Amino acid sequence: MENSKPAQVNEFPKLFVLRWGHRPQRDVRLTTHVALTARALCASGFILSDVVDSHIEETVAKITKAWGGDFHFEMGTPWKHAVKDWKLNDGIIVHLTVYGENIQTSNVIDKIKAKNKNVMLLVGSQKVPGEFYSDEVSDFNVAVGNQPHSECSALAIFLDRFFKGKELEISFKNAKIAVEPTDRGKKIKTYVDLS
Numbered sequence: 001m002e003n004s005k006p007a008q009v010n011e012f013p014k015l016f017v018l019r020w021g022h023r024p025q026r027d028v029r030l031t032t033h034v035a036l037t038a039r040a041l042c043a044s045g046f047i048l049s050d051v052v053d054s055h056i057e058e059t060v061a062k063i064t065k066a067w068g069g070d071f072h073f074e075m076g077t078p079w080k081h082a083v084k085d086w087k088l089n090d091g092i093i094v095h096l097t098v099y100g101e102n103i104q105t106s107n108v109i110d111k112i113k114a115k116n117k118n119v120m121l122l123v124g125s126q127k128v129p130g131e132f133y134s135d136e137v138s139d140f141n142v143a144v145g146n147q148p149h150s151e152c153s154a155l156a157i158f159l160d161r162f163f164k165g166k167e168l169e170i171s172f173k174n175a176k177i178a179v180e181p182t183d184r185g186k187k188i189k190t191y192v193d194l195s
């Protein structure tokens with residue numbers, strides 16, 4: 001069968017998600033879901049910019065410990081520093097915004113892939129700084145349809161288009177538990193912890 005060997009996470013291009021505008025009082029659940037979506041759909045890392053929120057760090061660490069992978073998590077980094085560092089390391093910046101080039105009706109994904117560079121994805125929450133739209137920050141502004149919805153859904157669809165669905169079949173290294181897919185009920189494989 002073609003492509004029968006599942007892809008491994010480390011075969012994917014490096015892609016980080018930067019979550020801007022997190023409000024600790026009201027966004028804990030949604031920001032946690034953005035981080036877990038990034039991890040599950042094979043982003044390599046997540047930056048919670050400008051703020052520190054230990055609830056999110058703890059949940060992401062707990063999930064990664066049990067379900068595996070080398071997911072990078074950092075928080076508190078000013079977004080301008082994160083973007084500058086990424087560019088200095090020859091990466092490109094992609095801003096997910098309702099106003100951007102439509103992922104379905106334009107060739108923006110092909111243009112991003114043609115750069116063949118590491119990608120940092122910027123996702124907002126509340127209204128993002130105007131600079132995000134400028135070419136000084138973002139190499140591409142991408143819309144997942146031109147209707148407003150959610151950072152979580154925009155991220156998931158972008159990653160699925162970018163990784164062409166391969167992200168849904170990968171196995172995570174060093175997992176302590178993994179699902180055994182079944183048409184009924186729940187099956188979990190538990191691995192011996194050798195650490």
Ligand code: SAM
Nearest residue numbers: 096097098123124143144147148149150151154
């Ligand atoms: N009113 C906000 C604004 O003007 O930016 C919209 C905030 S929206 C709830 C939060 C984030 O979800 C946005 O910053 C963007 O990253 C993402 N988002 C929402 N709809 C999107 C779409 N259709 N395409 C791409 N990203 C989207």
